[in-house]
Amino acid sequence: MTVKKDLEKAIAAAESAQGTYKQFAASTDDQSAKQMFELMSKDMDRHIGQLKNRLGSTAENKLNNQLK
DSSP, X not given: OXXXXXXXXXXXXXXXXXXXXXXXXXXXXOHHHHHHHHHHHHHHHHHHHHHHHHHHTOHHHHHHHHHO
């Protein structure tokens, strides 16, 4: 598996986890749990950003963009 495919899978997994955290935050009445899930969702924003930045800088991705 290429680094590009690994990064794409990691992004998809992180986005899925973020959606789950948002859903849990919205569905709980426990304010402490709500805060925890909201913070975890925000952390996933950072993770997703880092993964997307790395994806954009892969040698394979740069080569593919040059060929377009």
